[in-house]
Amino acid sequence: MTIGALRSRIFKGFLAHDEAQSLYERARDAARFGPCLEIGSYCGHSAAYLGLGCREAGGVLFSIDHHYGSEEQQPGQAYHDPELLDPETGRLNTFPLFRKTMRELSLENTVIPIVAASDIVARHWRTPLSLIFIDGGHTIQAVFTDYSSWISHLLPGGYLLIHDIFPEAAQGGQAPFCIYQLALASGLFIELPMIRTLATLKRAPVGCQTEESQKRWAHRGN
Ligand code: MG
Numbered sequence: 001m002t003i004g005a006l007r008s009r010i011f012k013g014f015l016a017h018d019e020a021q022s023l024y025e026r027a028r029d030a031a032r033f034g035p036c037l038e039i040g041s042y043c044g045h046s047a048a049y050l051g052l053g054c055r056e057a058g059g060v061l062f063s064i065d066h067h068y069g070s071e072e073q074q075p076g077q078a079y080h081d082p083e084l085l086d087p088e089t090g091r092l093n094t095f096p097l098f099r100k101t102m103r104e105l106s107l108e109n110t111v112i113p114i115v116a117a118s119d120i121v122a123r124h125w126r127t128p129l130s131l132i133f134i135d136g137g138h139t140i141q142a143v144f145t146d147y148s149s150w151i152s153h154l155l156p157g158g159y160l161l162i163h164d165i166f167p168e169a170a171q172g173g174q175a176p177f178c179i180y181q182l183a184l185a186s187g188l189f190i191e192l193p194m195i196r197t198l199a200t201l202k203r204a205p206v207g208c209q210t211e212e213s214q215k216r217w218a219h220r221g222n
Helices: 003-007 017-030 045-057 095-104 118-123 140-153 175-185 211-220
Strands: 036-039 061-064 111-114 129-134 154-162 189-195 198-203
Touching: 003 017, 003 045, 017 045, 017 129, 017 154, 017 189, 017 198, 036 045, 036 140, 045 061, 045 095, 045 111, 045 129, 095 111, 118 140, 129 140, 140 154, 140 175, 154 175, 175 189, 175 198
Parallel strands: 036 061, 036 129, 061 111, 129 154
Antiparallel strands: 154 198, 189 198
């Protein structure tokens, strides 16, 4: 599977081509320094691009989702897809399609699903991460929980990516944008160019780093 072949595939999910391309490139750049993490797997659209980047770099992607769908995907809501309903439970279940997608793309040894709420996983997490992609629930509580639970695990020089950034309320929900503003105000990140609604921040070096590692970080540039 190459990036060209991936682009011709149809996915369920809400990700523009140039956003997907950027996820692939960031993962390919980051994954040699440590595992990447995605919060919000849904049916595997972004995991396919992040996963391909990880595989090319010899890394892995952990992808967290409870797979019951986020608020706006529940029955009666704007982004509900009845094909994803589990007839046995009557609830949404996106995990079967996620697994099928990873299997078809031969990414099962690169993309490691974690079926759980992200804050529960974070409480027990110990491995520094080279990239964190936040694209889970879109309420302020959900996005803030994902940000605050995971941000301490991001390596200096690592990427924080946040999807669905809408600076104007008329364009879309404001929770991811609020968290993006919070991250910027923290002074912990350098802002990289926005790709449509995909924000990219780079974790700045910390004071205890050696001069050598700071030079290496600076060399990585954008
Ligand atoms: Mg999204």
